[in-house]
Amino acid sequence: MGTLRASTRRSRLAGGNNMMRALLDDVRDIRMQALARERAMGETIDALSPAWKRSAANLEHYRALRATDHVALQGNLVRNGLSSLSRREAHVMPTLDAVERALSAMCGVAAEPARATMTIDDGAQLLARHATELLETPMPHMTRIVVTIPPWAAGDVAFMGSLVDAGMDVARINASHGDAQQWLASIKSLRTAAAARGRRIPVCVDLAGPKVRTGVCADGPIPLVAGDVLTLHANDNTSVLATKLANARVAVRPREVIEHLKPGDRVMFDDGNIRARCTAVDRAKSGGSGDVTGEVTVEVEAVRAGAWPLKDRKGVNVPDTDMPIAALTDDDLVTLDFVAEHVDIVAMSFVRSASDIADLHRALAARTKRTIGVVAKVETPQACRALPEILLELMKSPPCGVMLARGDLGVEIGFEHLPEAQDEILALCEAAHVPVIWATQVLESMTEHGFPTRGEVTDAADAARADAIMLGIGPFMVETVLFIEDLLARTQIRRARSRALLRAWSPLGTD
Structure with a gap:
């Protein structure tokens, strides 16, 4: 009987060792695929400024990680007390190195040389730095509050001051409404109010774009x-x-x-x-x-x-129709003349490809030598599919960011697919260390009527995963800023960014 028990234990041990060795081989294969993808994109990465090369490399590592389904691998890693590789978007290679070292030790073999050029902490720090470069220092929580300035507030210093006091971090002007004279009056009154409080509030202008x-x-x-x-x-x-x-x-x-x-x-x-x-x-x-x-x-x-x-x-x-319409319209080019002189950030509407961002970069360079942040609004299926290339184009002229524009995006891809798509956008941008603005109908009922719905509060708390959250226009704007300020502060005490299963990447969450 004792001999049989010993034989059973040896069989189980051998089976366990075989499984651990298979896990080690899988992790090493993923790491080699990630390095191969980085090498394949070497020319693109080398063209970036030194400050963004590690971010671009990490983006390519993440794309390699998400090229195939790793759900079974994740489960086996967790069962053996190891990282599941989820929540590792900002630092893919350091995590793979750490898991490889642990598995090598468990298998009794020598670990391969580490391949990462940054630490696990570097990923989060790079994202935080890039967010601050675009959106200024957050006060006091990590998710900034972006407030859309209503046309009727132009020149109203007291109202602007109340928004700053409530917690506004960034002011947004929608170029689809008003004119340059009105926008300038809003900016002047905002800066007067912010300066009186020892604050600097960056101004973002949304280009109207080719709206159909x-x-x-x-x-x-x-x-x-x-x-x-x-x-x-x-x-x-x-x-x-x-x-x-x-x-x-x-x-x-x-x-x-x-x-x-x-x-x-x-x-x-x-x-x-x-x-x-x-x-x-x-x-x-x-x-x-x-x-x-x-x-x-x-x-x-x-x-x-x-x-x-x-x-x-x-x-x-028209989500199924590809139209040869320039993302920069003639009206947008006129707006850029104003942006070049008065604004800190410009958001491009209806981006569909990296070439749209390149067009905007050229248009800005022709108008000013000032550093102006560029935000790509993701609101079309084409932009979702081309997001990796759009991110690499944004990195060529930082500071930069992405706006998760859920209004048109939800209409175009279907509301039922929006939760999946927004998770994939957040994950890919975190891998690129590019900040995200969570936008459209956030606490809309409270902004318009003074009371939020339960669903809106849950949605706003979920937005704590992003680097900024954007509020709209209404008679209860100040109260809404105060509400979201408190909500974000309490939410971020309990959680940070989180991710789920590493299925093969699908930009629209539909495949």
Whole structure:
């Protein structure tokens, strides 16, 4: 009996050793893949400033880590008392080195030489430094509060002071509203109020970008229900009601939308309240001027509340359609003249590729030698897919950041996929040591009505994972800043950034 027990123990030990050796081989393979990816991207990394080379290398290590599914490996590592490799976005290679050393010791073999060029602590420190370079020093918690300045507050020093006192860290101006004179009045009053309190509040301007909108309804709002058929056109800027002989006609600008929609493409109106799909395209149709722009037929598939009116100048999202529209519009270039003289940070709307960021860098360099931070707003499926390349382009001219613009992004990829997508964006940006601004409808009910919903409070607490959280406009803005200030301070005592399972990276969380 004793001999049998000893044999069983030896078998189990041998099995355990075999498993540990397999884990060691897996970790070493991942590390070699990460190093190979860094070497493959060597030319791109070498072109960056020394301050960002380690961040770019870590980004490539993380991309290698996420190239395949490691969920089973994570479970086996945890069962043996080792790091699961999650929550390691900011310092991939130091973590792989540490796990390799531990596994080597457990297997009774010599550890391979460490491959990391930074420590585990360096990753978090680099991210914190880059966030401070873009958004200034946080007071008092790590997640800054970005407040959108309402047009009516231009010149109101007392109101600006109340926002600063409540906890505002960064001021945002939406260039889709107001004009240069109004923006300058807001900036002057803000800086006066901040200086009186010994603070410096950076100013960020959001470029309007190539927003796709409907035209003006000639006969008032167009009531829509599921099953209705619309004809989209770009002949003029007029939308008209349906008749017994014709579908309702909806003007959409810019004309590239009409020119590039194809059957099967989704078309969303008014922040997704009206959801339609292209059923037919007629490229031969011409407008009254003789320009051949074509017409598109779409069928409404769903509307909010069973019936919803399409009003003047509502936003249109076409997530399945690639349009050759420059991310920098003529109006944006005029806004950049103002930015170059008065602003600390500029946020680019509807970024789709790294070339969009390169265009913005060139436009800024042509206007000023001042250092102006650049923030890429991720609000399209194209930007999600191209995010690694966008991050590398941002690193070429720091300071830089990413805005998680959940409004249009949710409409474009579907609200059901938004939680997954925002987690992947946060993870990839942390790996690149690029700060993230969490935006859109944060505590909206409180800003507008003075009371938050339970869901909004949970969402705002979740935003503590980001480097900044952005609030909108409403009559209860000061109260909302005070509320989020307290919420963030208490939340960050209990948790920092966290991640879950290392499945193969999917930019939209849909694969």
